[in-house]
Amino acid sequence: MTVLVNKDTKVIVQGITGHQGSFHAGEMIKFGTKVVAGVTPGKGGTKFQDTVPIVDSVVDAMSFEPTATMISVPAHLVRDAAFEAIDQGIKLIYILTEHVPFHDSMDIVHEARQRGLTVIGPNGPGVTVPFECKIGIMPNQIFKQGDVAVASRSGTLTYEIVEAITRSGMGESAVIGLGGDPVVGMTYIDVLKLFEADDRTRKIVLVGEIGGNNEELAAKYIKEHVTKKVVAYITGRSAPPGKRMGHAGAIIEKGVGTAESKIKAFTDAGVQVAEYPVDVPKLLK
Amino acid sequence: MNLYEYMGKEIFRKYGIPVPDGYVTEKPSDTREYKKPVVVKSQILLGGRGKSGGIKFAKSQEDLKNSVRELLGSKIRGLQVTKVLVEDMINIKHEYYVSIALNRSERSPVLIASSAGGVEIEAVPQKDIFTRKIDTLLGYSDFIGREASKFMNLDKNLSSQFRDILGRLYKIFVEEDCELVEINPLVETAEGKLVAADAKIVMDNDSMFRHKEINITDPEKTPLELEAQSKGYAFVELDGQIGVIANGAGLTMATLDALTLHKGKPRNFLDLGGTDDVETVANAFDLVLKANPKAILINIFGGVTKGDTVANGIVMAKKRFNISKPIVVRLSGVHEEAGREILKQNGIESYPTMMEAIERVVKVAGVSQ
Numbered sequence: 001m002t003v004l005v006n007k008d009t010k011v012i013v014q015g016i017t018g019h020q021g022s023f024h025a026g027e028m029i030k031f032g033t034k035v036v037a038g039v040t041p042g043k044g045g046t047k048f049q050d051t052v053p054i055v056d057s058v059v060d061a062m063s064f065e066p067t068a069t070m071i072s073v074p075a076h077l078v079r080d081a082a083f084e085a086i087d088q089g090i091k092l093i094y095i096l097t098e099h100v101p102f103h104d105s106m107d108i109v110h111e112a113r114q115r116g117l118t119v120i121g122p123n124g125p126g127v128t129v130p131f132e133c134k135i136g137i138m139p140n141q142i143f144k145q146g147d148v149a150v151a152s153r154s155g156t157l158t159y160e161i162v163e164a165i166t167r168s169g170m171g172e173s174a175v176i177g178l179g180g181d182p183v184v185g186m187t188y189i190d191v192l193k194l195f196e197a198d199d200r201t202r203k204i205v206l207v208g209e210i211g212g213n214n215e216e217l218a219a220k221y222i223k224e225h226v227t228k229k230v231v232a233y234i235t236g237r238s239a240p241p242g243k244r245m246g247h248a249g250a251i252i253e254k255g256v257g258t259a260e261s262k263i264k265a266f267t268d269a270g271v272q273v274a275e276y277p278v279d280v281p282k283l284l285k
Numbered sequence: 286m287n288l289y290e291y292m293g294k295e296i297f298r299k300y301g302i303p304v305p306d307g308y309v310t311e312k313p314s315d316t317r318e319y320k321k322p323v324v325v326k327s328q329i330l331l332g333g334r335g336k337s338g339g340i341k342f343a344k345s346q347e348d349l350k351n352s353v354r355e356l357l358g359s360k361i362r363g364l365q366v367t368k369v370l371v372e373d374m375i376n377i378k379h380e381y382y383v384s385i386a387l388n389r390s391e392r393s394p395v396l397i398a399s400s401a402g403g404v405e406i407e408a409v410p411q412k413d414i415f416t417r418k419i420d421t422l423l424g425y426s427d428f429i430g431r432e433a434s435k436f437m438n439l440d441k442n443l444s445s446q447f448r449d450i451l452g453r454l455y456k457i458f459v460e461e462d463c464e465l466v467e468i469n470p471l472v473e474t475a476e477g478k479l480v481a482a483d484a485k486i487v488m489d490n491d492s493m494f495r496h497k498e499i500n501i502t503d504p505e506k507t508p509l510e511l512e513a514q515s516k517g518y519a520f521v522e523l524d525g526q527i528g529v530i531a532n533g534a535g536l537t538m539a540t541l542d543a544l545t546l547h548k549g550k551p552r553n554f555l556d557l558g559g560t561d562d563v564e565t566v567a568n569a570f571d572l573v574l575k576a577n578p579k580a581i582l583i584n585i586f587g588g589v590t591k592g593d594t595v596a597n598g599i600v601m602a603k604k605r606f607n608i609s610k611p612i613v614v615r616l617s618g619v620h621e622e623a624g625r626e627i628l629k630q631n632g633i634e635s636y637p638t639m640m641e642a643i644e645r646v647v648k649v650a651g652v653s654q
Contacts, residue, residue, distance in 0.1 A: 020589075023589070075491065075494075076494055076495075099491045100491060101462055101489050101491045101492035101495070102387065102464075102489050102491065102492075103459065103462050103489065103492065105392075106392055106393065106421050107421060109392055110392070110393075110420075110421050110422050111422070114422065137559075137588065137589065138588070139587070139588040139618055139619060141619075142618075152535070153535065154533055154534055154535025154536070155533045155535065155536075155559075155588075156531075156532055156533030156535060156536035156586040156588065157533060157535030157536045157538075157539050158535070159586050159588060159618065160536060160539070160586050160617075160639070163586075163617070163618075180534055180535070182387065182389045183387070183389065183392045184392075187390065207535070209534075209535055209538060210538070211389075212389040212390060213389070213390055214389070214390055217390055233539075235535055235538040235539040235542055236538045236542070237542045237545065237546075238523075238538075238541045238542050238544075238545040238551065239538060239541070239554075240521075240523065242505065243521045244519075244521075245519075245521060245534055245537070245538050245554055246519040246533075246534025246535075246537055246538070246554065246556040247534040247535070248490070248491060249389070250534055250538065254407065259542075275546060276539075276543055276546070276639075276640065277539055277639070278638070278639070278640060
């Protein structure tokens with residue numbers, strides 16, 4: 001059993017002919033992901049890289065029996081694309097797109113949850129289980145199979161930490177990017193449940209950042225429910241209050257969401273917090 | 286995006302939430318004839334305007350003209366007042382608080398209401414605040430208003446008006462893509478009517494393509510931050526000496542943190558995002574140079590953003606902007622070898638790890654202890 005995806009996961013890509021969609025679909029195929037079809041309205045009947053069939057709609061893609069989708073369409077089209085996937089009951093819906101209105105994200109997340117479907121993102125790097133399946137945009141070459149599971153709200157910072165883990169000689173059992181928006185499909189608690197239940201995972205890394213209180217809630221959950229070793233890294237210690245630091249969700253508002261509060265919550269829960277990204281592997285040993 | 290009070294009240298009016306009669310003026314000469322007591326309110330996007338003298342009361346034509354003239358020229362907490370709202374004075378019997386806001390961990394709107402209005406909600410004791418999540422699939426329904434009314438001890442007449450307002454407030458929250466819709470105070474007048482005496486609306490920046498009619502310059506952004514915004518860079522000005530360009534919000538923040546822990550204060554946050562365009566890289570330097578840092582640190586973990594593209598962008602910027610300040614580069618990930626080779630040929634120092642680059646830039650900027 002693995003986290004969310006495995007070597008048999010059949011994936012479709014909504015927006016496969018777009019700039020991002022086509023590049024990342026190609027990288028996913030190189031990683032070993034089973035990309036069974038691409039969806040682009042109006043381009044049905046053609047092929048991606050001469051091999052992957054392109055269809056006009058998710059309904060048409062269902063003959064390939066997909067259980068997961070990557071959505072890479074412009075922000076104003078994400079709601080429709082996600083509803084199309086939800087309507088067909090696709091189990092795992094990953095949204096790559098940045099700048100999705102959070103009201104759209106709220107509707108997508110609640111409609112999906114109602115039907116027992118999982119949403120990852122928007123605005124995150126996706127999910128990877130080395131070397132079974134990658135859905136998303138994480139660089140292929142940073143992984144090594146191992147027993148460390150990583151969950152994060154950002155992209156490149158996750159790669160930095162994953163690479164540090166790999167270089168130290170350890171490897172990863174699963175890496176999930178939750179997304180940098182204020183409203184995303186999965187919380188740290190959702191992924192902690194998956195990591196705790198996953199046989200391959202023995203250690204867990206949570207990469208947090210300023211904004212909101214999901215890290216604090218995670219810390220409380222770890223204290224009460226998680227038996228595996230957890231370490232954390234929090235970014236945004238030097239961020240001024242009231243300023244959005246790149247991610248829509250990375251903002252300290254009315255004293256809520258500071259790095260100090262998150263570091264304290266983890267420390268109180270017995271979770272060691274690394275000072276620098278490269279220190280994470282040291283704490284895992 | 287924060288809306289001005291008068292814009293919020295226009296939206297309230299459109300959705301049928303009672304607001305005092307009034308008008309906006311930008312020029313003293315446009316002040317209308319005095320008929321009854323009015324309140325003149327500076328339109329600025331910062332709280333605490335009453336305490337800072339931004340609100341005046343007028344009980345005569347003379348008063349009114351003077352108040353408008355005084356406020357329109359003035360600065361409140363550093364912000365120039367360019368518009369005032371002139372509104373009929375209302376007879377206040379009691380002040381309530383009500384808002385609908387996004388609760389991030391619930392990923393849902395939450396209704397917050399209190400009988401103790403007129404002050405910041407943060408100053409109200411928790412026991413006096415009604416808080417309730419609204420299920421977005423169900424939306425707002427009258428039972429929620431009944432729960433709130435009971436908590437606030439509203440009588441039948443007030444509860445009926447209050448519930449009507451809540452339904453409209455929720456409609457605004459959804460249809461106008463709001464992060465926050467707040468009425469503070471919601472006034473009970475001597476005549477027993479509920480009226481929104483203030484309006485605070487914060488809209489989701491990412492939804493503005495659906496609200497093209499609204500275009501407000503954020504007063505808390507510096508001129509350089511506004512320039513960066515118009516050029517599509519995520520950029521925040523800080524008060525240190527080391528210019529920073531990195532890719533990805535998380536990694537950029539981590540770079541600032543690491544610099545700070547090394548006693549090297551960052552001058553800015555600049556996230557290149559995922560780009561494979563040489564010009565995007567080169568033009569980022571223009572912004573950072575305008576902030577006049579002592580040295581510039583570039584921290585790239587290549588993926589979508591490739592190492593050789595970044596290197597070419599840096600070389601291009603160095604020539605185009607004639608940069609003589611020290612540049613320290615960290616390149617890792619996709620095409621890092623090719624990128625470092627390009628930099629080496631052009632006499633720019635680069636490192637494979639973040640920590641080496643951080644230590645180096647702090648040293649060359651001459652700010653280490």
